[in-house]
Amino acid sequence: MDPAIEQIEKVRLACSCHLAAVQRASAAEQTREPTEIQAAMEALDDASEALQREALKLLTEKRPRTAAGAAEVLSYVASQQGADALPDTTEDGRDFPRAVMAVCAEAIRDGARHRVPE
Numbered sequence: 001m002d003p004a005i006e007q008i009e010k011v012r013l014a015c016s017c018h019l020a021a022v023q024r025a026s027a028a029e030q031t032r033e034p035t036e037i038q039a040a041m042e043a044l045d046d047a048s049e050a051l052q053r054e055a056l057k058l059l060t061e062k063r064p065r066t067a068a069g070a071a072e073v074l075s076y077v078a079s080q081q082g083a084d085a086l087p088d089t090t091e092d093g094r095d096f097p098r099a100v101m102a103v104c105a106e107a108i109r110d111g112a113r114h115r116v117p118e
Helices: 003-031 034-059 067-079 096-114
Strands: none
Touching (some): 003 034
16 A cells, blocks of 8 residues: 555544644633643644644655555645645745645656556
8 A cells, every 4th residue: 555545544633633632722712721721732732743744744754656645645635725734835845735746746657657568
């Protein structure tokens, strides 16, 4: 199985955890209790960092290696547009969706190069 397909599941889990942390932070702010707000905000920071880390792995060690993996990654990233779930940029400042497209195009190109003619 393409490593990117498994990684998408990890990103989905990180997205769920992030959404839950956002909801907890919002609820904590309503309490006006400083310690509760602080704890919720720290949890939100941790969830945001985990989501960023897992999503960026789609560009590095868990990048797609096959056309099927590339298709899954492209489909997932497209489904998340506008949801504020995935990073906007990579660690080196590139646009995240464009970086994903480039990695997926490379996987497709590599797969076509290694395909044995019928």
